Amino acid sequence: MPSLPLPSRRRFLGAAGAIGAAAAFAGTGPAEAVDNDVVPIDWRNLGTYPGADAAGRRVKEILAGSSRYLIGPWYAATYTRYLPDGYIDLKGTDERAVRLPAMAAVAAATALTTRTYDERTLSAANATIRTRNLIRTLAARHRANNTDAATRWGGDWQTALWAYYTALAGWLMWDALDATDRGQVAAMLIWEADRLTTGNDIFLVGTSGHQLYMTRTDGTVVSPGDSKAEEENWSAAALSLAAVMMPGHPHHARWTRRNIELLLAAAACPADLTSDETINGIRLSSWLRGTNIADDGTLQNHARLHPLYMVAFDQSLYQGFVFGLANRAAPRAALHNIDRTYAALVEKPFALPDGGTSPIYRANSPEIYYPEGNDWGTHFPFYFGNFDLLVSLTGQDTGIDPAAAKWERLHNQDQLTLMSRFADGRTYGADAENTYYGREHRIGAMAGQAYLTLFLARNTTGNRLRWR
Template structure:
């Protein structure tokens, strides 16, 4: 009975508001109007972001081509029905339409007049997408129409946003086609229930992007009889995206209903971390910007946003910003399987935190991201932010301009001018994520013992030096020609306000045990003690523990294309991507401003990378190298080493 009451209360608050939205906010063309008042706050940042978008669009326009020679339909990729073909085009169209609709357009920067861009590019791109969707009359060149796919709701929402920005300028066939595509995808999502998963593969991002197509349907079809049903589904999908296990009993009222009554499963941990790609993944923690986009479109159209859009988002961002470094990029305590030089991608999150959460630390990181993006763009004459090979994701260039547009729009709703604040030093312990970090005055320490066991120290500088290699601090051992899987057997954590001590027992397969003690102090020193013991008779082919990935890229804006390596007193210049190998018995190692002090002689190997992996060059520094074949009896100690790491 109580559940029914709450449901009626929810419907009672939504339905009358829908009627108001339809009667008072409908535009003459039958879409919700776009209200954007001038806001003097963060004008300099918005101007810089806008110029980034213009130049990035200039690059994207260079990829523009007629489809099958027909100038009435255009695209920037090959023709196909999958994500790599539809998403870049949808995001590009939305970026072009954004520039047409908003800001002080500079045709010199973009390379085309607004009128020509509309007629020769925006309309042809939208026509291609509406006609090749499943509700259209054509198929892409792989013989399939796009739509009803795992991510097609996102692509349709991007296309819908593009259409909404320039609605009054669109031909009737595209208006009708855009509505048909968006309604089809919105109906599909609205009829389903949001999934949930806590371990390894959170459904938070998918639920948030699925909600967006429903938001687009509301923008394009406010007079549709499905409006109330769509908005109810939008609230449900947005709310489901970032719920925690404790939300199952939460009494907080969101959109007039207790959270516990809206709970259908958790997608994030109680400590506001989440797992995706089998790790605690900062990139996917930041995917909440898709819920924030719903919030922006409600504000733009003059509606009061649903509270579900921002539920739990400030707390997630609070975790994210603990993982950001001074250049606006992340430390990745569990490693990173995507590109790492994505500083510009995170600007919508910072902008939303500035505008909607009033977070002064977000101002600092917004400006850091801006500086990095501008430096990145300066490398490429056509305006591309990413350099060739820097981000292998097919939609990287196409979607980036759209994300920057969202950052610009977010800042339009800033409420106060905030002084940028630096990150506070000290410990953050993510209990569910099994990650401990310590920000000191000049270094960032992290240790993780969940799906990935890693130990890292990075300087608090724009050059990270350390690459997020998933064997950092632990290394690898090969037994009988087989690289052994690393497994945690036990962990003991002690923390204070500014320091931590973690004792771990780790096994390399069933053969070698590593007893590891990791100490982080407030002065910025990280000390690792490791003892390797044979658990049974075995033969090792190679032992390479206490290893660290070293970034050494020829073209990254905060690297110089080489590393200065010092093994005791012997100094070398290691060129990026050179494949150079250095070996020595040394007590100390220095890589630029990172110092590794072993105190006693150790076999050290430094191997420079020869090729890109995950869009970066990662050299490998091994501080405990036992090369060649060795036989070990059960109980034998392979090595005992201590290394103290500092950033100077």
């Protein structure tokens, strides 16, 4: 893959007064380990993927539009000044201040490195500068690199996910980062990954606080209506990325083991508690101490059976591309019970309010049926189309009818219909469509990771999505 375009070394004001920072390019050889043993992606051995197949065209268009919006108008309106230390002003340390730019960085970094970026309103060179701004500032503000309690983030229940997004974007654009940036990206990810290895088969971190299961083996419901699946697979994501980026690090084995543990706990169902199956060295009946999903593949969140959290297992399936970027096989644990959950979306009947039944996926329609309602809004086609694509590419729809590829087409075409309402690449209009304040950023992060999965599955060197 060609190197990224070289940005100017001078600071400049972009459209709407957005700021930029000079990016120093210091390329490394594809097998050279630098900065805490980070091994850069060897793009030359991964072939090319033009996104010319039907699913590829849809996801490519979603990614191009979303990244153009996020690194263009959104960035310009959000980041208008430097702080005295030369970093952009994140305006806080909470989810809005950290997760949102991290997701935007994933979208933009993917679009730039896979040559899907749309330059119609901002050049690739300037988009590269802005993306680097996000990555370097987020990493510098993490507590691994920052002693200022007023401006640092990290060590909270969701921060492993924010670190994963930031480090993934940084790894994709490694050549655009200088030595300081690289070291801080690595330190941030190491800190969050190491924190997660302190947990056990009951607790996420340490020996108290957040537990791994909604329901314990003795029947105790630890968190009524609140599956722990999502936070475990996003925590596993940080562990997987650390292990892949830094295969020679002294903590590699611990990260690898804990990644597998969290993947299995996230998708554990009652049948697993008596199963003799061993996955990646872990016997389910011996290690698991509870469950997060039902045997029928459904799960609860926000005190309801919640389809949006069923498709949050996308984060487990993204491990295919993370390992594939290093030409390695992902752990089989990432696929555990995905087929159960997908069957529940496509085939399981649920009662309708006026009588009769319907699956969550409505026949021959992009419409989603929420059996117990949806407290997040009304329009989420790409959340489902993204999951459909991942299920199809990983073969987790075997025996399920209709197959995932059909649903991907329906849901992602509906996503493109939403986007067609706007000229700037965004998806949403009225807040009621999706009430999450990071709704555009969520679309961008999903699109980036979905396209990377397609890239690894359908590149010119052959399918790199492998499972061991």
